[in-house]
Amino acid sequence: MPSKYAFDFDPQETNTSHGLLVGMVPPRSRVLDVGCAAGYLGDALKDKECIVRGVELDPVAAEEARAHLASVVVADAETLDYAAEFGAEAFDVVVLADVLEHVRNPARVLAGALSVLAEDGTLVISIPNVAHGSLRLGLLQGRWNYTPLGLLDETHVRFVTWDTLQDLLTDAGIIVSAAWMTTADPLATEVDVDPALLPQEVVDWVRAQPLALGYQFVLSARRAVPGETPPQVEPLPAGPVVAPAESPTIVSAREEVEQLRRTLADREDELRAAKEIIAYHEAAALEAERRLRDSATWRVGNAVVTPLRAAKRAFRPTDPGKG
Template identity: 55%
Template sequence: MSQYDTTLDLSVSNTSHAQVLSLVPAGSDVLDVGCATGYLAEALTARGCTVSGVEYDPEAAEKARPHLQHLVVGDLSTMDVAAEFGDRTYDVLVFADVLEHVADPADVLRRLLTLLRPGGSVVMSIPNVAHGSLRLALLQGRWQYTEVGLLDRTHIRFFTRRSVLELLAETGLAAADLRTTFRDPLDADVEIDAAALPPGVVDWVRAQEDATTFQFVLRAVRDDADAALSRAVAERESLRSQVATLRDTAERARAERDAAVASLREVQGTLGWRLLRVPRSLYGKVRGGAR
């Protein structure tokens, strides 16, 4: 069985899988890159998505096959995307805990981005090498690989918040939604002898930026300058239209006010109005005398 096979508990939101699923719109055509045994594909299918997959491990791929419309078994680093996928394209590309396992994440992203439809998005989860547990472990000279987790022995690339954003920029993407999962530095399955650390060190590390961030989970879109310019122009024109509407409304209100004033002056200029002014004047004097 694949070491990455798992059972999803979607009632727990503080997991990368739950966050990834929440960033994929229901009913999307999805390519699950590194689909393992298909546990994520199964959950996506239950949300009305049509899912294809890429997997390196043939045994895991066969377990995933029932949940996939199209399956490619191969190495992401050397794959001929055009030959494997032809004219297939997708609304969403999912890289759930994948890019840290490849030597050149930017190259993998660029090649697979050819499969992304216009307006599509890339959803990914990536472990945070700046998590407090690793900072504390390094203070004690520890860097012990494990089967899974932050120091999974098959991780060959490591990311911080800054390097994740740099990876996006390098591949022509921009983060539209960036979330995190969290875990306390002393609760991350990393070997630490907390009792041997100087007083206050653990609390100091906990207070540092991203020290409790276990994974980054994000949705990215193409950073298209032309599209951004078009959106800016459209927003400007919309504001102009709103201003014009407000101006027209103000001018109509002004015209109605002027018409009302003119009408009142016409009434005040009539004989009846002038005759009423005398009794009103006398009535005012009588009331004044009564006081």
């Protein structure tokens, strides 16, 4: 059964992580592709006269990769002794393409990569952005549903934002040299979001947040010089973001929701007006009663009626049944 991570891609397409990664690797480099899957990335690098070796956990995918790479080691990227397997400074470039999110201890993988990287070598890394707008909108709807591939790949165990990724690399002694982000509209990904139930103002607000359109971060990095302060680097958009056209069903649902909101607002206005009318009449009735009690007629009438009531009680006939 083919690996689910085996797919074709266009190395010239810059708004994909793999297209960007291929562009970052200098021609005729010695390359280690950690998590090489079926070898599709290494196959593209052969066109740049690179010598590519791979590390892959899945033996079936590793077997496929052997057709494209110089060699493949079947091993766990977290536990492999890189230096013992390949030797120190064995590679000009180490590629970690969508790898760090799959391991529980990414710092160990980064340390292994540095142990076989040439002194002036380059790390090339891609990793999903957990703060992408689609995930923000999904959480607003209470949704976090894993998928076979994508931002919430069912095998992901680590999640990063741009800030936490930089912290991870800095702690590992790695400096980011340049960074990009592939871009995707929050409503145009595989993430479970129901746009018909979202106010358009909320969607627009999320779209405007920093790095919310970044689907994956793709960067080149190097070994840090002892005592070096990491520079402030922000990922550049790798492509334009095109909002998806809304389907007739979504448009109809959104219009229905807006109509319901307007109807509810009208009913709330009517209820508020009715309460004001009731309150007005209650106040008017109380005021009329107060004025009546303060009037001379009320006082005279009360003065006459009260003694009559008392006299009537005094002369009430005695009940024959009582002694």
